[in-house]
Amino acid sequence: MQRSTFSDVTYAWAIGLLAGLGVLILIGPVLIVIATSFTTSQTLRFPPPELSLRWYRDLFDPVRSAQIHSAALNSVWVAGLATIIGAVMSVLAALAITRVARPSARILEASFLSPLILPTLSYGLAALMFFSVIGIRPSLNLLIAGHLVVIAPFIFRTTLASLTQLDPALLEASANLGASRFYGFRHITLPLIAPGIAAGCFLAFISSMDNVPVSLFLSNARTGMLPIRMWGMMESTLDVRVAAIAGVVILATLILMIVMDRLTGLTKRISG
């Protein structure tokens, strides 16, 4: 090994300090919200003066938090259906262009991924204007259509990545042995790309549950969505129940994430 020079020491310190700050900034706010959700006080003070479950009791009270509950159900319904429909369409689309070198395939790929970088807020307003011009009234179905467009890229991207890693010799072998293309898809391709599809579905579901830009324009009082209701609660009163919702959502996501990690190696798949 080499001797460490002064410059190497400054490098180690700089990297170490910045990485430590990075970890603190990533995880600190999440921990603080969780701690705040157990406070006894009416305000969002950290550290909480005393711990209690009062805000969780309030949150689960079917009368006092009825609007939150219906917004949460709407969000789960929209995210669930958008993910399922998006998965079927995205997997088919990924199959259509995988291993095709033609420009048409690249254009399709870029188009299907475009909601990831085009401002979804612009899209939300465009969708509102579109539905209003063609005369469709706001409903959960509209929200599903809007969410479908912005979350499909997640499934499309992970599926395409899985397909690219799939050895084409496997399908050739199965075809040579007399299997139909559909049989080959069902028994070879699908099982091998299933973890990629599942990881994409997970990201799609989470991002739909979290979607503000599209829901902002397409939901109304009747079709309230969870993030929009939380935003309202934050803007008006800084209601401590928001912290309790955060606690429930974080716990639910963490469980879902651990399950997904066991099933699909999610974390490895995401970090490449």
Place this chain on the structure above:
Amino acid sequence: MAGGTGDKVDWRLAAPLGLTYLAFFAAPFAILLGISFYADAEQTRLGLDSWAKFYGDAFYLKVIVDTLKLGVFAVTATTLLAYPLALLFRAVGPRAQRVLIFIILMPLLTSVVIRTFAWIVILAREGVVNQTLLALGITAAPLNLLQTELGLVIALTQIEMPLMLLPLLTVMNQMDQNLVDASRALGASKWRTFFRVILPLTLPGWIAGATLVFASATTAFISQSVIGGARLVYLPALIWQQSMVVYNWPFAAVASLTLLFTVLAGIMALGWLGRFARTG
């Protein structure tokens, strides 16, 4: 039906998603563009008035510049923290890597609204940062961190960091360790190795991450409005206000398309930077 071996795009398979995008993605943007050419809020008269009003007013031009600046600040801050984190991730063992990836993914999985909410608790006048500063005697009076650009950039750094980190980790994982070792063995310092070997090799990942961070920070309506407050105005707030408060749809459409152009300009600049860096 199996796909994956043909040399042509199988249009029957691409049709469901393609047609959905045409109907629910391309068509809305076409309508948006169309509505921007109405001259008045009541949409009775065609004309370029909305465009002229927007681009002829110093206030709106400043909003565009501020939005661009916010995106650049967010990219800079996430870059400054994401590179050291990615290097740390590379240096530690598999067990620590699993912990780190959970820490990295945690914010991504905790809803933008909740993350913004967390920063209110931290940055408020009686928040964690001010309490600490007061207790240590660094400041005599609580600082105003909410409703400042600095506070917003700090919050956005956390909110957008996973978007920078994930592509960066992917390219770092694929980077050949031999090249780093060779640079060290040939006598380059760690700094030199970082700037001359690691940075150029990981540039594609950085560009992917920077694109996502830039696109996301410039459109982060909730964070901008809750942390920035009424004093700081960015394009998303303008779009919201013009469309849902004032009901001037043509003007909102112009603002919305401007946001789209702003993001596309940022993305193209990043792409150009990538090409320039490879050849230059």
